[in-house]
Amino acid sequence: MKVAAVGVGYVGLVAAACLADAGNDVMCVDNDPQKIDLLRDGEIPIYEPGLTEIVKRNVTAGRLKFTTSIKEGVDESLLIFIGVGTPSAPDGSADISAVLEVAEQVAESMTDYRIIVTKSTVPVGTHKLVSEIMASKTDHPFDYVSNPEFLKEGSAVDDFLKPDRVIIGTENPAVREIMKQLYAPFMRKSKRIIFMDPASAEMAKYAANVMLATRISFMNELSGLCDTFDADIEQVRRAVGSDSRIGSAFLFPGVGYGGSCFPKDVRALTYMGDQKDCPMTIAQAVRDANYHQQDRFADRVLNYFKDKKDITIAAWGLAFKAKTDDTRESPAVRCIQKFLDAGFKVNAYDPEAKPAELEGRIKTTTRSYDALENADALVIFTDWQEFRNPNFDLITEMLNSPVIFDGRNLYDPSFIKKYGIEYHSIGRPT
Ligand code: UGA
Numbered sequence: 001m002k003v004a005a006v007g008v009g010y011v012g013l014v015a016a017a018c019l020a021d022a023g024n025d026v027m028c029v030d031n032d033p034q035k036i037d038l039l040r041d042g043e044i045p046i047y048e049p050g051l052t053e054i055v056k057r058n059v060t061a062g063r064l065k066f067t068t069s070i071k072e073g074v075d076e077s078l079l080i081f082i083g084v085g086t087p088s089a090p091d092g093s094a095d096i097s098a099v100l101e102v103a104e105q106v107a108e109s110m111t112d113y114r115i116i117v118t119k120s121t122v123p124v125g126t127h128k129l130v131s132e133i134m135a136s137k138t139d140h141p142f143d144y145v146s147n148p149e150f151l152k153e154g155s156a157v158d159d160f161l162k163p164d165r166v167i168i169g170t171e172n173p174a175v176r177e178i179m180k181q182l183y184a185p186f187m188r189k190s191k192r193i194i195f196m197d198p199a200s201a202e203m204a205k206y207a208a209n210v211m212l213a214t215r216i217s218f219m220n221e222l223s224g225l226c227d228t229f230d231a232d233i234e235q236v237r238r239a240v241g242s243d244s245r246i247g248s249a250f251l252f253p254g255v256g257y258g259g260s261c262f263p264k265d266v267r268a269l270t271y272m273g274d275q276k277d278c279p280m281t282i283a284q285a286v287r288d289a290n291y292h293q294q295d296r297f298a299d300r301v302l303n304y305f306k307d308k309k310d311i312t313i314a315a316w317g318l319a320f321k322a323k324t325d326d327t328r329e330s331p332a333v334r335c336i337q338k339f340l341d342a343g344f345k346v347n348a349y350d351p352e353a354k355p356a357e358l359e360g361r362i363k364t365t366t367r368s369y370d371a372l373e374n375a376d377a378l379v380i381f382t383d384w385q386e387f388r389n390p391n392f393d394l395i396t397e398m399l400n401s402p403v404i405f406d407g408r409n410l411y412d413p414s415f416i417k418k419y420g421i422e423y424h425s426i427g428r429p430t
Helices: 010-021 035-042 049-058 069-074 095-110 126-135 156-161 173-186 197-228 233-241 262-275 281-304 331-342 368-374 392-398 414-416
Strands: 003-005 026-027 064-067 080-081 112-120 144-147 166-169 194-195 312-316 345-349 379-380 404-405 423-424
Touching: 003 010, 010 064, 010 080, 010 156, 026 069, 035 049, 035 064, 049 064, 049 095, 049 156, 049 414, 064 368, 069 095, 112 126, 112 404, 126 144, 126 197, 126 281, 144 166, 144 173, 144 197, 166 173, 166 197, 173 194, 173 423, 194 197, 197 233, 197 281, 262 281, 281 331, 281 379, 281 404, 312 331, 312 368, 312 392, 331 345, 345 368, 368 392, 368 404, 414 423
Parallel strands: 003 026, 003 080, 026 064, 080 112, 112 144, 166 194, 312 345, 312 379, 379 404, 404 423
Antiparallel strands: none
16 A cells, blocks of 8 residues: 655654555655655664664665655655644644644645545544534545554564554544455464544544543552561562453563653543543552652752752663663653752763753763762663673672662662662662
């Protein structure tokens, strides 16, 4: 099939590359000429495992092309995917201006029937708005599909190639059939495609993300209670997760969730509820609990060094989670800002991430152990694999006094004790 993908962020680029890999002709469109030039040279503007290989392979095969012209994409393709950003507006709503602008330009470029497929996370009801705008700009017929994306950063390619399910929101049976064919290469069982109306598809995306954020936040709150009762959240997690009705995924307590999706989508769902006078009280509480979790972790470090001067913290991990260079709404950034405000110095190491907000304010190192030099404590924010089994002898030797604050529960407390390290983790007896 002939497909255009407008917006080459995580969602758009991964979808485009994977669709090309299944034999489709895909034209990627972005209004950033620098990004397009990079991609034409086979360079990927984001860090995402496996993506470079799949992009290069399909560029070489001639199935994946790049342009800055929406008109070119629309001329050559039956299906136009929209995967542009929908960031939080100051009032918490999702800013869909980029989606609407693209829809308008697509409509103005159309010379024949087209299918518009929205992959961006958009507020419920956006399908109506987009359809209205397009109808006002073109006399050519079109169909609209809400096709929310569920891939995770760090495993985006795998998630796209082997999805748990694909949601197709359109009422038109002929379009459902086309979408089914497009996704057939990625489906091991056809029941994994779930057809519904566009409003439900839009809602399903928020429901999934906010449900996951709720699970994490509930575990994070419980971890605080475990601290006060000397219970162990990891044992509680195993017990709770073994109930097949609950399941074990996304129950890991930590320093709080971050990223470009959960925080934004929790806010947007809360906003939608307020708009419709149907308060989303759980989403609101999840948002508050998540900030509380981050602040509680930072405060533990700050309180530990209360009344001490010239404190240097070694921070491992700046990205909001492992396997990504993304620092959007990263708990590490929020906590480190608090350390800096308290007058602490911070040496940080992350294999991929470089948060612009902290540039010039922290010292970054290119090797994990270099961050420990002259530091008073090691604080772990991100669950990178390379932090899971470190050289504890070296850590003990390098830190001024061996203290670890672990925001990801990476280590076994009884194992760490052997090294004489003072170990503070999340919801586990010290
Ligand atoms: C999330 C969803 O998982 C995807 O399904 C969705 O497509 C995506 O948002 C999106 O809307 O685009 P992502 O933000 O890439 O994906 O990352 P996750 O793996 O979901 O992690 C989100 C945050 O939760 C991270 O900060 C992570 O460290 C934290 N987390 C995750 C926990 O604290 N505990 C867990 O058990 C799992």
